[in-house]
Amino acid sequence: MSLAVGSNPVNLSAAAQRVARPRTYLMCRPTYFDVTYEINAWMHADVEVDRELAMRQWEDLRSTYLDLGNTVEVIEGVPGQPDMVFAANAGTVVGGRVVAAKFLRPERTGEEAPYRAWFAARYPEMVIPEYVNEGEGDYLWTGSALLAGSGFRTDPKEHTETAASLGVPLVPLELVSPSFYHLDTALAVLADDQIAYLPEAFSHASQQVLRDRFPDAIIATRADADWFGLNATSDGRNVVVAAQAEQLQRDLTAAGYRPVPVDVSEFRKAGGGIKCCTLELRG
Numbered sequence: 001m002s003l004a005v006g007s008n009p010v011n012l013s014a015a016a017q018r019v020a021r022p023r024t025y026l027m028c029r030p031t032y033f034d035v036t037y038e039i040n041a042w043m044h045a046d047v048e049v050d051r052e053l054a055m056r057q058w059e060d061l062r063s064t065y066l067d068l069g070n071t072v073e074v075i076e077g078v079p080g081q082p083d084m085v086f087a088a089n090a091g092t093v094v095g096g097r098v099v100a101a102k103f104l105r106p107e108r109t110g111e112e113a114p115y116r117a118w119f120a121a122r123y124p125e126m127v128i129p130e131y132v133n134e135g136e137g138d139y140l141w142t143g144s145a146l147l148a149g150s151g152f153r154t155d156p157k158e159h160t161e162t163a164a165s166l167g168v169p170l171v172p173l174e175l176v177s178p179s180f181y182h183l184d185t186a187l188a189v190l191a192d193d194q195i196a197y198l199p200e201a202f203s204h205a206s207q208q209v210l211r212d213r214f215p216d217a218i219i220a221t222r223a224d225a226d227w228f229g230l231n232a233t234s235d236g237r238n239v240v241v242a243a244q245a246e247q248l249q250r251d252l253t254a255a256g257y258r259p260v261p262v263d264v265s266e267f268r269k270a271g272g273g274i275k276c277c278t279l280e281l282r283g
């Protein structure tokens with residue numbers, strides 16, 4: 001049965017089945033978080049960062065995850081690496097296999113050693129990639145396929161390598177809007193094979209791929225995407241989402257999810273949000 005609420009149809013039978021599966025996440029404490037360089041459209045080096053507020057917002061995100069029954073591992077930040085808080089970029093972990101990140105921008109390559117050391121202790125088989133890939137910034141696992149973004153950061157040559165290393169099917173997607181430079185700023189995986197996304201962030205060919213593959217997807221508004229509403233995490237039922245993304249929260253509720261709003265506005269100054277601060281460890 002289906003019924004129209006707002007801009008998105010609601011599938012009532014699916015809504016009744018939303019089941020939370022607690023996750024294990026890696027987060028990096030934002031002790032040295034700052035905006036000291038400009039490597040995406042959101043960053044302005046002359047803007048002040050309130051580090052205490054950032055720390056409170058990060059702690060709030062961490063305790064939200066814990067309250068929802070997830071496990072959160074924490075890696076400490078490193079001086080001189082102000083973007084290291086964005087743990088999603090550290091690598092991609094699916095089925096106990098890890099492909100570490102290789103950053104495009106020299107400003108972030110200093111994060112590779114501490115993250116790789118953390119992974120190596122837990123996953124000795126970690127794969128070091130040949131080409132640039134910014135981890136779960138551009139790779140999103142749907143439960144059956146690896147959605148892989150390119151256009152700004154991750155090299156499409158790496159898509160095939162990563163999917164082969166993880167032993168999973170690949171769906172390449174091309175990003176076209178500088179404001180949505182990582183896949184996880186334009187698309188959120190809500191449950192196995194269900195997503196929310198902003199069509200205009202993708203090339204026409206990729207929009208067609210998304211329409212065909214995810215006919216029940218939630219279509220986000222530009223305003224919500226600008227608040228990093230799509231930079232959300234989900235356990236299959238609870239969706240931890242930017243507090244400011246109001247329409248998206250209504251659409252999530254209508255689709256049977258439980259939005260859990262968290263304000264991480266300080267990290268938006270660096271072009272990041274909730275999901276950027278979170279790396280899921282699968283296995």
Ligand code: ARG
Nearest residue numbers: 040086088137182270272276
């Ligand atoms: N300032 C960081 C960069 O431009 C932000 C990274 C955001 N991370 C993400 N997963 N989208 O690299």
